[in-house]
Amino acid sequence: MNRPRNHQLRPPRTNDDRPARAPRPRPQGPSGNVPNIQQVIPGAGVSIVLKADQPTGREVQGVVQDLLTRGNHPRGIKVRLQDGRVGRVQRMAAAGTAPSTTDVPPAGTTSQQPAARTNRILRMETDVRLYEEEFPSAPPARSFADYFPAELSTPTAPIPENVSSATAKCPICGTFEGDEIAVSRHVEEHLT
Structure with missing residues (x-):
């Protein structure tokens, strides 16, 4: 079935009719402008947000060891610090600023800094075999009479020996x- 096409003819577009493109905005993190790839170099002091701290925005400071992002990123360039922690750069640290003493060192590293309180549950377990007097290895010796109540275990009247059966x-x-x-x-x- 042939149906008529209701296409309206449009005039051709020219380059003058197109709206001008707005320049791309500079990447921004949660705390405003984040440093770009030219500012973040290995050996620079930075403040980063760890992956686990992204909901809270808690920042830790350190010195950049490796760049893990190739270019600029809206939430910050991902870097690895010299102590092994990985996060996104939020700002450049001041020139003479040392890493903060409130930072928690990553697992497996030792630090001279005071340890921050963590939400770990520690269990103390001991070997019960060390307490043999409390936990004997075998059950105590028992006889069949031990399973009956005391009043039934002792007969009340002696049984005569010369009882004749029917x-x-x-x-x-x-x-x-x-x-x-x-x-x-x-x-x-x-x-x-």
């Missing part, structure tokens, strides 16, 4: 004696 005699022959079951079987032998 015995019966064979009604047919009169000579066989035994308990009731034995006598009934004996009688069946007489009848078969």
